[in-house]
Structures are given as structure tokens and as C-alpha cells.
Amino acid sequence: MRILLLLLTFLCVAGATFMEVTPEGEACDCTCEEIDRDKLGKSTWYLLHEIVKHADPEYDPAFMLLMKTLGVLYPCPHCREHITEYLESHRVEMTEKWVCEFHNAVNARLNKTIVDCEV
Numbered sequence: 296m297r298i299l300l301l302l303l304t305f306l307c308v309a310g311a312t313f314m315e316v317t318p319e320g321e322a323c324d325c326t327c328e329e330i331d332r333d334k335l336g337k338s339t340w341y342l343l344h345e346i347v348k349h350a351d352p353e354y355d356p357a358f359m360l361l362m363k364t365l366g367v368l369y370p371c372p373h374c375r376e377h378i379t380e381y382l383e384s385h386r387v388e389m390t391e392k393w394v395c396e397f398h399n400a401v402n403a404r405l406n407k408t409i410v411d412c413e414v
């Protein structure tokens with residue numbers, strides 16, 4: 296339940312940030328250039344890393360749902376595709392190691408530094 300509340304809070308904050316109105320007066324559908332992808336990515340990673348550090352293992356199914364939901368709602372179409380692909384080939388685990396390795400998979404694609412997930 297705590298995870299779902301966290302997710303709802305995150306989506307509300309993200310929604311307020313990303314559903315901005317463009318200078319032309321049209322609602323931004325989250326594919327437009329106004330999105331700060333780095334801020335979005337950093338905040339989402341922070342949320343995911345903190346969830347697995349603190350959540351009770353009984354909420355494992357909620358975490359799995361959260362990850363699948365990100366593959367549908369994450370406001371960056373090509374990131375969504377990658378999230379869904381990763382989930383198809385990697386069984387979700389609500390552990391620090393799983394999120395670390397998922398983060399590394401994205402880091403590798405973006406040529407960013409790989410973190411040692413064993414420490």
C-alpha cells in the first residue's frame with residue numbers, strides 16, 4: 296500500500312511538472328521538448344532505489360505492477376519501449392541489486408558509468 300501511495304504521489308508531482316501548456320496553448324502530451332528528461336530520469340531512479348531499500352518484501356507484487364506501469368506511463372516513448380523490453384527478459388525482483396542492474400542496463404545504453412551492484 297505504501298508503494299502505491301508513493302507511486303500516486305510521484306505521478307501527481309510528475310503530472311504537474313510534465314502536463315505543462317506549450318507557448319501555443321496546447322497541453323503538452325509528454326512527448327514534447329519541454330520535458331526535462333534528466334530531471335525525470337534522476338527523480339525516477341531515486342524513487343526506485345529508495346523503494347527497494349525501504350519496502351517490505353510483502354509488497355513485491357505492487358513493485359512488479361509499478362515497473363509494468365512505468366513501461367506504460369513513463370513520459371518518454373523510447374524509454375518506455377526499453378523498459379518493457381527489459382521487463383520481458385528480466386524477472387522483476389524488489390531488491391537493490393535488481394534496480395541497480397536495471398539502472399546499469401540503461402547506463403550502458405547511454406554510455407554512462409556502470410556501478411558495481413555487488414557492493
Ligand SMILES: Cc1cc2nc3c(=O)[nH]c(=O)nc-3n(C[C@H](O)[C@H](O)[C@H](O)COP(=O)(O)OP(=O)(O)OC[C@H]3O[C@@H](n4cnc5c(N)ncnc54)[C@H](O)[C@@H]3O)c2cc1C
Pocket residue numbers: 332333334335336337338339340344365373374375377378394395396398399401402405407408409410
Ligand atoms: C526506467 C528508466 C528508463 C530510462 N530509459 C532511458 C532511455 O531509454 N533513454 C534515455 O535517454 N534516458 C533514459 N532514462 C533516463 C536516464 O537513465 C538518466 O536518468 C538520465 O539520462 C540522467 O542521467 P544522469 O547522468 O543524471 O544519472 P542517472 O542515470 O539519472 O542516475 C542518477 C544517479 O544515480 C547513481 N547511479 C547511477 N547508476 C546507478 C546504479 N546502477 N545503481 C545505483 N545508483 C546509480 C549515480 O550517482 C547517478 O548520478 C531512463 C530512466 C529511467 C528511470
